[in-house]
Structures are given as structure tokens and as C-alpha cells.
Amino acid sequence: MGQVRDRLKQQVVEMTEKFPGFRPGLAILQVGNRDDSNLYINMKLKAAAEIGISANHIKLPNTATEADVLKCIASLNADPAVHGFIVQLPLDSNKPINTEKITNAVSPEKDVDGLSSINAGKLSRGDLGDCFIPCTPKGCMELIRQTGVQVAGKRAVVIGRSKIVGAPMHDLLLWNNATVTTCHSKTSTLAEEVGKADILVVAAGRAEMVKGEWIKPGAIVIDCGINHVPDTLLVQNTQKNPAQRKFDREIDMSTVESAQRFLEKFQPGKWTIQ
Amino acid sequence: MGQVRDRLKQQVVEMTEKFPGFRPGLAILQVGNRDDSNLYINMKLKAAAEIGISANHIKLPNTATEADVLKCIASLNADPAVHGFIVQLPLDSNKPINTEKITNAVSPEKDVDGLSSINAGKLSRGDLGDCFIPCTPKGCMELIRQTGVQVAGKRAVVIGRSKIVGAPMHDLLLWNNATVTTCHSKTSTLAEEVGKADILVVAAGRAEMVKGEWIKPGAIVIDCGINHVPDTLLVQNTQKNPAQRKFDREIDMSTVESAQRFLEKFQPGKWTIQ
Numbered sequence A, B: 001m002g003q004v005r006d007r008l009k010q011q012v013v014e015m016t017e018k019f020p021g022f023r024p025g026l027a028i029l030q031v032g033n034r035d036d037s038n039l040y041i042n043m044k045l046k047a048a049a050e051i052g053i054s055a056n057h058i059k060l061p062n063t064a065t066e067a068d069v070l071k072c073i074a075s076l077n078a079d080p081a082v083h084g085f086i087v088q089l090p091l092d093s094n095k096p097i098n099t100e101k102i103t104n105a106v107s108p109e110k111d112v113d114g115l116s117s118i119n120a121g122k123l124s125r126g127d128l129g130d131c132f133i134p135c136t137p138k139g140c141m142e143l144i145r146q147t148g149v150q151v152a153g154k155r156a157v158v159i160g161r162s163k164i165v166g167a168p169m170h171d172l173l174l175w176n177n178a179t180v181t182t183c184h185s186k187t188s189t190l191a192e193e194v195g196k197a198d199i200l201v202v203a204a205g206r207a208e209m210v211k212g213e214w215i216k217p218g219a220i221v222i223d224c225g226i227n228h229v230p231d232t233l234l235v236q237n238t239q240k241n242p243a244q245r246k247f248d249r250e251i252d253m254s255t256v257e258s259a260q261r262f263l264e265k266f267q268p269g270k271w272t273i274q
């Protein structure tokens, strides 16, 4: 992703040369204090600083109500120094908050996470030039592009259909002209679908669900999964593979890795695991 | 579709009993004078009258500008007697009009054709209870339901990804829990994809594209196509099948019909051609 960061840094420099005094402004609105959200937000703030974007972290307490959050969004929508903002999900409040209502309150021009219905509508109908693309699928698409493999005409399989990962990933692959199949918890033929994929993106929220032997030789495989693996399983895995981290992947990596070694030996060519 | 009409008629009766003096109001806005649009609009006006909906046809000349159409939409958005309205597509004007801008000007609460980005976003992300569903895919889904075949867990293939038919059809099948594949003009494995489908919906705008022998025995097949077949081909077809109409289907029906006869004889069970 270093290339992407360099490109953006350059764009900010060009922008400020053209419009002296101008500084692109990002805000990140957090409700509550989840550990994973704190981690992600810090990464985003760090990246923004590196690129030359002025980023502002707004933290509401976990007692914030829906009305409090909506009020804060309205002021960000109106603030001319904020060019885009992110509402960090999930919202961590002890009051009932309708997440849908929150994401749709973000003004479409500032909805850099692309989670409002208007953005989703444009993305799903192929108006890619006129919308913001959710970051995880956008990153996956960038990784796929970096393999140099042409997406058009390929068979792509996405496991998962969430608003944040699976569904927009489907849209991006479809409008880059892949023939796309979406799998989910009601899919009865998962191994078979996976076996057909030239490009496979897994975003199912369950560890070690896809078996390495299902995957077609030469396929591009992207695993979005960040799953907490119970300690007992972790001990078993660590015995198998000492480098295993606590956050495990959704693809059974020991199987994929052995498949990869096999392929590298017997079938040279593109075989990418990100 | 008679059942649907009876159900809606009954609902209108109940509504007017509950709120005397109330009459549901539909408007249809047409620009220009296309033959096919005139035909479709007449069918809609007739259906509305049968159901007890007051329907109003507004016809702008083919000299109408984008601003004229937007002005008319704004007044329909504001009119309390109009509960929903349709902008008949394609727009037939000799002035340049951005169709996207027009469909997105319709207020989401009145967008009964479901073509605005907000509606598409909700449908594509699975908020089916909170959006309007475009009529052709909605009708297809109704036909599929009437077969009694359970959609969840089945493999569905949609050929086409237009805003009006293909893309919303994908969404409806996906959120009814089928495993859905979308095919389009860049799909390199069409016959193979068709061959896997338990449910196949064809909306590709090309006559006789899908061969009967590709189709899996027992599949539910829906052909949305309305295609004008050149007279020369028509003559050939009419010789094969005297009932062939001028508007031809996208599935090669003679092949499908012979497959159907074969199946009915040798493999009893569900085999539906709508």
C-alpha cells in the first residue's frame, strides 16, 4: 500500500501548490471506546498525517444518544474545513442507536466511507466514477490490480454480502467486468463455488472456513478475515505453525501454504496469496 | 398476475373503508411519444383503474428540456394527491437530458419504480422492507414464488446487469438467499454458467441468445426479453413455429420447448417456462 500512500501524498502537495492555504480535512467520529476501533482510528490518523491531510478525531462517550450522534454529524456536514468524514463502526454506546440512520445522515459529498444508501446505490449500479468506495473492498481491488491479472471476463467469487465488505466487493468486481458469484451463510455449494473462482475474496467472519484444497490452482485469493481464535485452538495451531497470530484468517492457511508450495514447484505461474 | 391484481384491489378497498374520501394517486410522466411507451402506459393506466387507483398521465412534448422535466417532477414531489409516480423511460426528447439526474430527482417516498440511487442502495444492501422494487424484477420474483420452489440455497444466474432489470433481479434473488451469479457481455463462460442455474433469469436484450440445451433439466427459466426480430428471421421462425410473434424472446424457444417436452416425458417434476 506504500505506492498508494505516495501517490496520495503527491496529490495533496499538488493541491496545496495550486490553492495555497488549502488543507484537505478529514474527521473521524467515534462513539465509545472499543479497543479495535481505537487501533483502526490510530492507523487512519497516522496515515492521514503522512499524506498531509489534517485529521480530527472526535470521541463521544458511550453514553451518547442517537440524537447526540446525529447532531455531531450535522455539524460535520456543515463544517467547510471538513471535506470528508468517517463514522467509525460499530458504534459503542449503551443507548439504542440505529446505525442505518447514522450512516445515511452523512452528507453524500462527505461520505468518504461510502456507506450511505446513495453511495451504495451508485456503486451497485455501476456509477463508479460518481461515488465513494468502501475502504476494505477498495483495498482488495487495489491488491488484485497489483497482481497484473486482468479482471474482465474472469470468474470471481465473493464469500460474504455485508454492507462494509462483501456487497461492495461484489459490485467492484462486477463493474470491472468479472462474472461474479456471491456466497453467504445459505449457500449450499460453497466448496464447488470456491473451486470455480479465478479470483476469490473471503469476508465471512469465520476462521478457517475455506479449505485450501477447494481453491483452483492459479487463483488470486484475498482473505479479509480478522478473527479472534479461541486459545485452545490457537495452541493447536501454534504447534502446527509457530508464526500463527491470535487474529486468525478465514482460509485454512496451513492447507493453502502447502498448496502454494506444491504449485510453485509443479505449476509455475501466477499464484498469489495476499 | 390476476392474483396480484385482486390482492391490490382488496387492499385499496380496505384503505378507503378505513379512511373515507382517500384515494391512492399515481402519476405517469412521459416525455415524447414513443410507441412502446404509449403501449406500456396504457397498460399501467388500465391496471390502475381496475385496482381503484386514480392515475394521471402527464405528457410533455419531445421538445421538453431537462429543466422542464425537473420542474414537473418537483411539482409531483410536492403534490399531496400524488402518492407515487413513474417517469416512463426512455425519455424521448430532442433536447439533451441526463436520465440519471431525472430518476434521482424523484422523491424517495414517491419513487414507486425504485430507480433512484437511494432505492437501489437499499435494495442492493438487503433492506428490502424499506424500499421500492423495480417492477420487472419484482414480477419475475412473483413468478418464481408461484412455482412453489424454495429460492434459498438455490443457484441463480441472471444474464444482464441493467439498472431496470438485471441488477435489481440479482439483488432480489440474493436477498431471498439464492447463491447468485451475474453474467453480462464480458462473461466468457456463458453456457457453463447457464448450465449450473436452478433459477435462470435472462434480461440481455438480444434475441435467441441462450440455447435450450444449455439449460439444466428442472430449472426455472424466466425470459424478460422483448426483442424486435428482423422480418427475414421472423419468416424462418414462423415456418418453424406459426405462433411466433414479432417480438421474440431471448431464449431459443424451439429448443427449450423440445427440451421441455423431453423432460415432461422422461423426467417428471417442476419444469417451468414463464
Ligand SMILES: NC(=O)C1=CN([C@@H]2O[C@H](COP(=O)(O)OP(=O)(O)OC[C@H]3O[C@@H](n4cnc5c(N)ncnc54)[C@H](OP(=O)(O)O)[C@@H]3O)[C@@H](O)[C@H]2O)C=CC1
Binding pocket: A136, A159, A160, A161, A162, A163, A164, A165, A166, A183, A184, A185, A186, A187, A190, A202, A203, A204, A205, A206, A209, A224, A225, A226, A227
Ligand atoms: N481487513 C479489513 O480491513 C476488514 C476486515 N473485516 C473482516 O472481514 C470479515 C467480514 O466482515 P463483515 O463483512 O463486516 O462481517 P459480517 O458478519 O457483517 O458478514 C459476514 C458475511 O459472511 C457470511 N457467512 C457467514 N458464515 C458463512 C458460511 N458458513 N458460509 C458462507 N458465508 C458465510 C454471512 O452470510 P449471511 O449474510 O447469510 O449472514 C455474511 O454475509 C470479518 O472477519 C471482519 O473482521 C471487516 C472489515 C474490515
Ligand SMILES: NC(=O)C1=CN([C@@H]2O[C@H](COP(=O)(O)OP(=O)(O)OC[C@H]3O[C@@H](n4cnc5c(N)ncnc54)[C@H](OP(=O)(O)O)[C@@H]3O)[C@@H](O)[C@H]2O)C=CC1
Binding pocket: B136, B159, B160, B161, B162, B163, B164, B165, B166, B183, B184, B185, B186, B187, B190, B203, B204, B205, B206, B209, B224, B225, B226, B227
Ligand atoms: N418484460 C418486461 O417488463 C421488460 C422487458 N425488458 C426487456 O428485457 C431485456 C433487457 O432489458 P434491459 O435490461 O433494459 O437492457 P439493457 O440493454 O440495458 O441491458 C442488457 C444487459 O444484457 C447484457 N448482455 C448483452 N449482450 C450479452 C451477451 N452476449 N451475453 C451476456 N449478456 C449480455 C448487457 O451486458 P453489459 O452490461 O456488459 O452491456 C447488459 O447488462 C430487453 O429485451 C428488454 O426489452 C425490459 C424492461 C421491462
